[in-house]
Amino acid sequence: xxxxxxxxxxxxxxxxxxxxxxxxxxxxxxxxxxxxxxxxxxxxxxxxxxxxxxxxxxxxxxxxxxxxxxxxxxxxxxxxxxxxxxxxxxxxxxxxxxxxxxxxxxxxxxxxxxxxxxxxxxxxxxxxxxxxxxxxxxxxxxxxxxxxxxxxxxxxxxxxxxxxxxxxxxxxxxxxxxxx
Numbered sequence: 001x002x003x004x005x006x007x008x009x010x011x012x013x014x015x016x017x018x019x020x021x022x023x024x025x026x027x028x029x030x031x032x033x034x035x036x037x038x039x040x041x042x043x044x045x046x047x048x049x050x051x052x053x054x055x056x057x058x059x060x061x062x063x064x065x066x067x068x069x070x071x072x073x074x075x076x077x078x079x080x081x082x083x084x085x086x087x088x089x090x091x092x093x094x095x096x097x098x099x100x101x102x103x104x105x106x107x108x109x110x111x112x113x114x115x116x117x118x119x120x121x122x123x124x125x126x127x128x129x130x131x132x133x134x135x136x137x138x139x140x141x142x143x144x145x146x147x148x149x150x151x152x153x154x155x156x157x158x159x160x161x162x163x164x165x166x167x168x169x170x171x172x173x174x175x176x177x178x179x180x
Contacts, residue, residue, distance in 0.1 A: 024052040032061040039068040044105060053118035066120060070105040072127065083175075084144050087167030133180040141168050 006019040022028065024039070025048055037056040046052040056066045105111045108125060115123035134140045145153050145164070156164060 027055045036065045083171035
């Protein structure tokens with residue numbers, strides 16, 4: 001992701017941005033180094049989310065902003081979970097466990113409470129419904145499988161992984177709208 005971002009920035013001619021991979025729980029930068037900190041679908045993978053949020057608070061300047069994005073409650077992401085998990089269950093019955101960890105901040109109030117305990121003020125939550133239109137043939141579910149069920153995914157043989165991708169693509173067919 002960092003490499004892809006760096007390439008995109010170069011294509012756009014933006015030279016005032018530096019891309020680095022870092023441990024969100026121990027950022028090697030000075031206090032108040034940034035005007036804003038954003039984290040899209042990363043906080044849910046932190047070992048210690050409060051520590052990661054505390055680091056974000058430390059590195060953002062006074063009156064700076066921090067925005068994080070996490071998955072919604074399972075009731076609103078059920079189709080994505082079902083389409084990805086069901087095909088893998090034929091090889092691994094524990095497939096669902098990795099996916100559930102990603103929704104650990106989903107219930108209203110949980111994330112704001114964590115942000116407050118990390119020292120952030122004026123912590124607020126806002127529900128956003130994202131309904132992307134993705135062209136058919138793009139395996140958008142691959143990161144979902146590989147990141148949310150890493151142990152399950154890496155436990156599959158390459159042939160099983162290929163079959164899983166095919167099964168997931170088929171599971172998303174009922175959601176197809178033309179070539180999206």
